[in-house]
Amino acid sequence: MAYVFPVYNEAGNIELLHRTVCHVTGALADRYDFTFTYVDDGSKDDSASCLQALADADHRVTVIELARNFGHQTAVTAGLDLVDADAVIIMDSDLQDPPQVSLELITRWQQGYEVVYAQRRSRRDTTFKKFTASVFYWVLRKIASVDIPRDTGDFRLLDRKVVEELRKFRERDRFLRGLVSYIGFRQTGVLFDRDERHAGTTGYPLSKMLRLAADGLLGFSVTPLRLISRLGYGISLLSFLGILYTAGVKVLAPETAVPGWAFTAIAMFFLGGVQITMQGVLGSYIGRTYAEALGRPLYTVSSVRTAVDQSTPVKTVLDRSVQSSDRSLNR
Numbered sequence: 001m002a003y004v005f006p007v008y009n010e011a012g013n014i015e016l017l018h019r020t021v022c023h024v025t026g027a028l029a030d031r032y033d034f035t036f037t038y039v040d041d042g043s044k045d046d047s048a049s050c051l052q053a054l055a056d057a058d059h060r061v062t063v064i065e066l067a068r069n070f071g072h073q074t075a076v077t078a079g080l081d082l083v084d085a086d087a088v089i090i091m092d093s094d095l096q097d098p099p100q101v102s103l104e105l106i107t108r109w110q111q112g113y114e115v116v117y118a119q120r121r122s123r124r125d126t127t128f129k130k131f132t133a134s135v136f137y138w139v140l141r142k143i144a145s146v147d148i149p150r151d152t153g154d155f156r157l158l159d160r161k162v163v164e165e166l167r168k169f170r171e172r173d174r175f176l177r178g179l180v181s182y183i184g185f186r187q188t189g190v191l192f193d194r195d196e197r198h199a200g201t202t203g204y205p206l207s208k209m210l211r212l213a214a215d216g217l218l219g220f221s222v223t224p225l226r227l228i229s230r231l232g233y234g235i236s237l238l239s240f241l242g243i244l245y246t247a248g249v250k251v252l253a254p255e256t257a258v259p260g261w262a263f264t265a266i267a268m269f270f271l272g273g274v275q276i277t278m279q280g281v282l283g284s285y286i287g288r289t290y291a292e293a294l295g296r297p298l299y300t301v302s303s304v305r306t307a308v309d310q311s312t313p314v315k316t317v318l319d320r321s322v323q324s325s326d327r328s329l330n331r
């Protein structure tokens with residue numbers, strides 16, 4: 001059982017976090033070997049020396065130091081790439097995700113779920129953050145091609161199988177919770193109340209939040225590109241309404257018709273409409289190119305079952321499925 005903590009300028013939290021997590025996991029220490037992986041995402045404060053102290057004091061601690069700040073999602077990815085455990089729990093390092101809740105995640109995992117996400121029942125953040133988050137999740141759920149549960153962050157437990165599948169997804173602009181939904185497997189949620197950050201300031205200023213939102217929306221939906229076509233159709237329709245209107249004026253009340261107006265107005269709407277529609281056509285190709293460029297594996301496999309007495313051993317089947325997804329990676 002491994003914990004992964006992304007760390008960016010959390011010097012004031014690391015010690016308490018580790019103490020709390022050790023305390024909480026103590027209850028299960030006889031059943032599982034716990035390891036704690038801290039990924040230092042290019043912190044500029046004393047986090048690095050705090051983490052070094054932890055590693056010196058506790059042999060279960062691994063510290064991964066990234067060479068610069070790559071961002072939260074990449075830091076978590078680095079941790080997931082390097083841990084080796086039957087299940088991995090991802091948690092923020094500012095104590096906003098209560099360590100106690102991770103035990104509930106483990107309980108659900110024991111019941112056979114491969115992804116257990118912690119879902120916020122309430123959160124103690126600024127009104128602005130709550131508002132922007134709820135708008136984001138609303139839009140995301142409307143347009144995303146996968147069902148991403150609302151009010152979940154990256155606080156979750158992933159079974160080894162899911163982590164192995166996740167490692168095949170090498171796209172750069174990552175939105176991990178979307179990828180986890182995309183991967184599938186048996187998923188469930190546990191409700192919790194999100195605490196306030198213990199010490200320090202958020203590493204997610206508005207600019208990073210907008211980026212994450214864009215990665216979520218663009219990575220899981222081509223609806224924004226489709227909107228171009230719809231806008232084009234709408235404007236073209238206006239030009240036809242304009243034609244009907246001016247024809248009506250010419251026939252029913254010719255004395256009020258302004259010379260030249262009809263041509264200008266209709267040409268404007270018509271050309272505008274044609275141009276935007278054509279952009280929409282380009283957009284649909286770009287959307288496909290984008291999806292191909294992401295190079296995601298075509299599918300994720302949860303298990304391969306074969307009849308016991310047949311000639312192909314299960315291992316060969318498994319190897320083959322791994323090879324085929326490797327090929328899709330190298331494409």
Ligand code: UDP
Nearest residue numbers: 006007008041071072075092093202203204
């Ligand atoms: N974090 C990170 N790299 C960054 C920003 C944040 O690894 O560039 C970590 C941070 O240390 C914390 C988690 O990601 O463990 C969530 O960040 P934060 O608490 O600042 O975000 P918020 O809770 O305000 O959304």
Ligand code: MG
Nearest residue numbers: 092094096197
């Ligand atoms: Mg936080």
